[in-house]
Amino acid sequence: MANIAYIPGDGIGEEVTSQGIKVLEYLDGAYNLGLKFEKFDLGAERYLKTGDILPIAVLNKLETFDSIYLGAVGDPRVEPGVLEKGILLKLRFYFDQYVNLRPIKLYKEEFSPLKGKGLEDIDFTVVRENTEGIYAGIGGFLKKDTPDEVATQEMISTRKGVDRVIKYAFEYAQKFGREPKLTVCDKSNVLTYAHNLWQRSFKEMGKNYPEVEQNHFLVDAMTMKMVRNPEIFDVVVTCNIFGDIITDLGAELQGGMGMAVSGNINPDSISMFEPVHGSAPDIAGQNIANPLAAVLAAGMMLRELGYGNLTPKVEAAVKSALENNMVTADQGGDLNTDEVGDYLVKTLKSNE
């Protein structure tokens, strides 16, 4: 039993998440999950028509659901940042989704821009802190628009906020890690307050997980290692802004936005799952957008809803689509968006 709030959003959001819904509806029928969907029309259309971004009445309604499935937000007619901040960041903060879970997994060797790295080499998960740090939105201007202007932006780390995400990362490494190994990525040699707290939290929490190997990279060295030796990573935990950066770098290592998935998780409340790509207004409405990331996001959501046994099935279907070239043009295939979804359902059926 699960009630899923479904926010297709802007641009290609509706097309790609329709395939995710198609897959979920199939699994619902086949395994009797009791999934229910309700659609919410948040996004550019609504904003342009009514001025509403995310009214409190909608937030209150969303609170009654088990999970949120989101397409993409962003529209050329709206100033950049307005919808991303007003919907995406707002939901993350409102539901205190303190974990941003970003698997970096190469599904097909030729997708990777890196020489000599195979599927086993690019396979790790980033646990990004998702509710604080420099995303707090706190700061200001002094003497704005004068030559003496000063602008400040506050990075705030709380012990509670850092402890809980590091704990989640340790537990995740224990459950799903290969080795298991947890790497903390920070800039503690320069951010001697905010990331000193990260260091202390990591070391203290680490004592409870002696079976998890523990190491540390400064963020600059981290990006180097990610392109030179991605195979050394298993699970990585990091702050909000560094997580933003290294997960996108990671997405490129796995073949770009076509495959990148993001789970915004509050283990005790309502989580939200989305493909990482944007709304791609230039190709919207043509039934050519690649739905694989949206489908993988739906697969990740199943795990959070307690159907973790189905997540690998979804991943296997995606893998099969890639191996058999049953994909959209951006990945070298000649199917349209809908047909990829149909193929995935067919594959799930025959793998049952």
Place this chain on the structure above:
Amino acid sequence: MANIAYIPGDGIGEEVTSQGIKVLEYLDGAYNLGLKFEKFDLGAERYLKTGDILPIAVLNKLETFDSIYLGAVGDPRVEPGVLEKGILLKLRFYFDQYVNLRPIKLYKEEFSPLKGKGLEDIDFTVVRENTEGIYAGIGGFLKKDTPDEVATQEMISTRKGVDRVIKYAFEYAQKFGREPKLTVCDKSNVLTYAHNLWQRSFKEMGKNYPEVEQNHFLVDAMTMKMVRNPEIFDVVVTCNIFGDIITDLGAELQGGMGMAVSGNINPDSISMFEPVHGSAPDIAGQNIANPLAAVLAAGMMLRELGYGNLTPKVEAAVKSALENNMVTADQGGDLNTDEVGDYLVKTLKSNE
């Protein structure tokens, strides 16, 4: 005429910069430059013996020089960060070296971790702001070491500080850019104060440089583009912390720390040049460290001292060393550190 303060520093610092000095001394003789060197023993030894990191008397002395040539600082016997902050960051701030210039240039195709990218594809320059942002060192703790602890770290951007580095970047693009094109890299969709100032400064300054193509990447998208399409970049300007991250990523694209060079520049005062690599204590004293980055740093310094015609000669000698495999073991050769330096001098001589 130029007086150069020479700080070999720790570990391999002395060995690699000796080769830089060797090259500089040769050019000094051949072209009658009038270079003078004075050595300063800053680093771990001095700190451990005397407790001094960078005494004010030394700073005052350094002020009388034209340029600083630095090896590397860092030692396993000293808590990480102490020497880096006490020497490297201190010098950057004290001499207001507001530009960190980091060329990302691939010298040998096989060095790059990227598939199908050649020498023409990986060739751009990052201009990193070097004196403010989240490196300000400002912040604090509330209720430290309690479960309610809050740690803050302030990112501070000033209009003056941002304007001057963006101006430098535009001028640099004009003088040395290929297209010329200047990309600004920020996170203005989230850092709505500090990076809003960056956006306004970039747009306004840009009006003075209509012949320079201008574009913008959010830092997360930037790292993706750097590994997928590095060829689209010419000159990039960014804040201190993002500069730290993307220049190290860039260093890896050009073959890692063996080739990465950093100029800390105050165009009106004393600049400092250094290889980016660390002190590598594990291989120190064995005459096996790769001196090419240190030599390229010396070459970059020559340009700042007004001998810009010699900089390409140094780069050509390094290129020749790589083409003829006259390099150290880390780059597949079998020369020692000294011998690489000798080869470079010989090459410069025969190219005269």
